Amino acid sequence: MSIPVVTVGQSREDVVGGLERLHGPVTVVRRCAELTELLAACQSGLARAAVVADGSEDLTASLVDRLGAVGVAVIALTDSAEEAARLRGIGVASALTGVESAVLSDRIAEAVAHLTGGGSGSLSATADPGAALTPVQADAGKNPHAPGRGEIIAVWGPAGSPGRTLVAANIAGELAAEGKSVLLVDADSYGASIAAVLGLMDESAGLAQACRLADQGLLDAETLRRVATPVATKLGSFRVLTGITRADRWTELRASALALVFECARQVADVVVVDTGFCLEADEELSFDTMAPRRNAATLRSLELADTVYAVGAADPVGVPRLVRGLAELEAAVPQAAPVVVINKVRSSSVGRGPERQLQDAWARYGPASELKAFLPHDGAATDAALLGGSLLLEAAPDSPLRRAIAQLVCAPAQQKSKTFVFSSTARRKLKD
Numbered sequence: 001m002s003i004p005v006v007t008v009g010q011s012r013e014d015v016v017g018g019l020e021r022l023h024g025p026v027t028v029v030r031r032c033a034e035l036t037e038l039l040a041a042c043q044s045g046l047a048r049a050a051v052v053a054d055g056s057e058d059l060t061a062s063l064v065d066r067l068g069a070v071g072v073a074v075i076a077l078t079d080s081a082e083e084a085a086r087l088r089g090i091g092v093a094s095a096l097t098g099v100e101s102a103v104l105s106d107r108i109a110e111a112v113a114h115l116t117g118g119g120s121g122s123l124s125a126t127a128d129p130g131a132a133l134t135p136v137q138a139d140a141g142k143n144p145h146a147p148g149r150g151e152i153i154a155v156w157g158p159a160g161s162p163g164r165t166l167v168a169a170n171i172a173g174e175l176a177a178e179g180k181s182v183l184l185v186d187a188d189s190y191g192a193s194i195a196a197v198l199g200l201m202d203e204s205a206g207l208a209q210a211c212r213l214a215d216q217g218l219l220d221a222e223t224l225r226r227v228a229t230p231v232a233t234k235l236g237s238f239r240v241l242t243g244i245t246r247a248d249r250w251t252e253l254r255a256s257a258l259a260l261v262f263e264c265a266r267q268v269a270d271v272v273v274v275d276t277g278f279c280l281e282a283d284e285e286l287s288f289d290t291m292a293p294r295r296n297a298a299t300l301r302s303l304e305l306a307d308t309v310y311a312v313g314a315a316d317p318v319g320v321p322r323l324v325r326g327l328a329e330l331e332a333a334v335p336q337a338a339p340v341v342v343i344n345k346v347r348s349s350s351v352g353r354g355p356e357r358q359l360q361d362a363w364a365r366y367g368p369a370s371e372l373k374a375f376l377p378h379d380g381a382a383t384d385a386a387l388l389g390g391s392l393l394l395e396a397a398p399d400s401p402l403r404r405a406i407a408q409l410v411c412a413p414a415q416q417k418s419k420t421f422v423f424s425s426t427a428r429r430k431l432k433d
């Protein structure tokens with residue numbers, strides 16, 4: 001069966017004409033004057049491949065993504081090795097401008113097979129933005145944490161400020177204090193706050209910058225380090241990709257670009273800690289335009305790509321039911337997430353005497369099967385001191401039980417202090433009120 005192809009690049013008449021004269025595996029169904037026309041033709045279901053015969057510089061990851069979402073593979077012609085590498089990074093196959101028509105036709109067939117799942121390599125990595133928001137089989141989209149590649153830890157929690165940012169920022173600080181190279185990423189597209197919490201005067205929206213570079217195929221380890229703000233603490237330093245400065249800038253955090261940012265982040269850091277937003281709704285429910293940027297893409301893509309997900313809930317009669325409902329939504333949206341459940345702001349004034357026991361009992365009755373991994377105490381003095389100083393708990397309240405409990409979640413046992421504030425469910429059962 002012949003593959004319908006659309007082309008752009010009128011100056012390459014030789015190539016396009018050559019394809020037409022093959023009368024074989026590919027059929028040129030439309031010659032477009034520019035990329036927007038090509039996109040429109042593809043969205044109408046006309047083609048399965050697009051040949052960008054000149055002007056490949058205008059191809060971005062999000063455009064390639066949109067074409068991939070409607071089942072169109074992209075092949076571009078270039079004689080520049082640098083441009084070919086950039087194109088590869090955004091999921092585009094390339095060929096030399098002098099390529100023989102028969103060879104080009106084979107490349108087109110390969111790229112189409114690749115897109116439809118018959119190939120291997122990096123092209124499919126960015127080809128399907130919808131995958132970010134479509135429930136996928138357990139483990140299907142999980143990145144194996146290959147040796148030498150950074151681990152991604154995502155911190156999520158339902159609406160109502162359960163403490164996602166506090167936990168994420170302090171996890172980053174504790175891991176940096178352990179000597180790890182850490183990149184903290186603010187991917188909360190509703191209420192980015194990492195910069196404010198760390199006292200950074202940063203208005204640069206580092207994550208949006210990184211996404212923009214990734215979209216253009218220009219993000220590498222060096223540029224990522226450049227757009228990430230360095231943060232020094234007494235015990236170690238790390239880097240931060242700050243969040244969007246206004247909630248209406250969420251369109252700058254597209255799933256396809258974000259996946260490329262995380263891919264690069266894994267190369268530059270041992271651990272990438274991501275502070276996410278609360279909302280898990282798939283945008284198809286919000287919009288009929290499946291090509292539109294997706295409101296919750298940043299959170300959903302972060303959760304999909306994470307090796308470990310912490311789900312943080314607030315320890316009170318509002319926070320716990322929200323967490324229970326939120327975990328069910330998380331299970332539906334990102335089945336492979338397998339979150340580690342953490343209850344924050346634990347205090348007897350909100351749940352009664354022996355708060356951990358009370359919470360444990362309520363969880364056994366109403367909660368999902370997943371165990372409560374840790375209870376983080378409420379400590380307004382410690383968190384306020386940290387906020388006031390624009391610092392982390394390891395500086396503002398180094399001996400606080402809250403700081404130790406967060407450290408104990410992520411640090412190697414040898415690094416932990418003797419006093420234990422994180423309880424396994426078995427240990428908890430032995431506790432008296």
Ligand SMILES: Nc1ncnc2c1ncn2[C@@H]1O[C@H](COP(=O)(O)OP(=O)(O)O)[C@@H](O)[C@H]1O
Binds near residue numbers: 157161162193378380
């Ligand atoms: N364990 C805690 N004890 C006291 N205050 C806390 C605790 N955890 C978080 N907070 C405070 O609660 C507020 C919301 O926390 P934040 O981390 O910004 O929530 P989220 O990111 O989930 O919206 C902040 O003022 C923070 O300092």
Ligand SMILES: [Mg+2]
Binds near residue numbers: 165191193275
């Ligand atoms: Mg937050």
